[in-house]
Amino acid sequence: MRQRMELGDLLHQQHVDPSGLDPAPGRPTEREYFRRIHRMLPCTACGETAASTRVHNSPNHGPRWVDLCMPHMILTMKPAPRMPTTLEGILDDVREVAAEVGLTLRPISQEEWEETGRRAALRHGWRYRITISAPGQPTLDGVASDEETARERFAARVSKYEGTPGVRIVLVDLAERKTLDVWPDQP
DSSP: OOOOHHHHHHHHHHTTOOGGGGOOOOOOOOHHHHHTTTTBOTTTTTTOSSSEEEEETTTEEEEEEEEEEEHHHHHHHOTTTOOOSSSHHHHHHHHHHHHTTTTTOOOHHHHHHHHHHHHHHHTTTTOEEEEEOOTTTEEEEEESSSSHHHHHHHHHHHHHHHTTOOOOOEETTTTTTTTEESSOOEE
């Protein structure tokens, strides 16, 4: 896991001249933060699309906007007091809180997880699920309440991913627990 660093150190490491950054108010309002982040600006450190924005108080240039992509935002985040910084620490905290309120934690199977998701989707009126998967990539899901919309979305995704190696798209009727369509036809 990468060590955390101060925002000023990141700017120095990436050779960012604070004088070239947009001036910021000393104490921006929530509205000013939202306006800035919705502009989809590039990350100050790497140029990827920014996921957050902060104000850096430069000793020589005053407050300046710094826009950060997700990895650079995480790299420069300050953990909350007593906040665990490892997965093991997070799980220890969850177990402790669960014990305090009398809950028992247990692992669930993949089948239980999928059934819980199926029931939740049906409760919200989403009868059809489209799943897009590719080796080494996160699985993406989409839902629809009617079959016509589901089939249109399925076809649109097939068009979008046609020619992409390893992509598999599946359309399922959650209420009937039935696969309606698969692309490509063979796994």
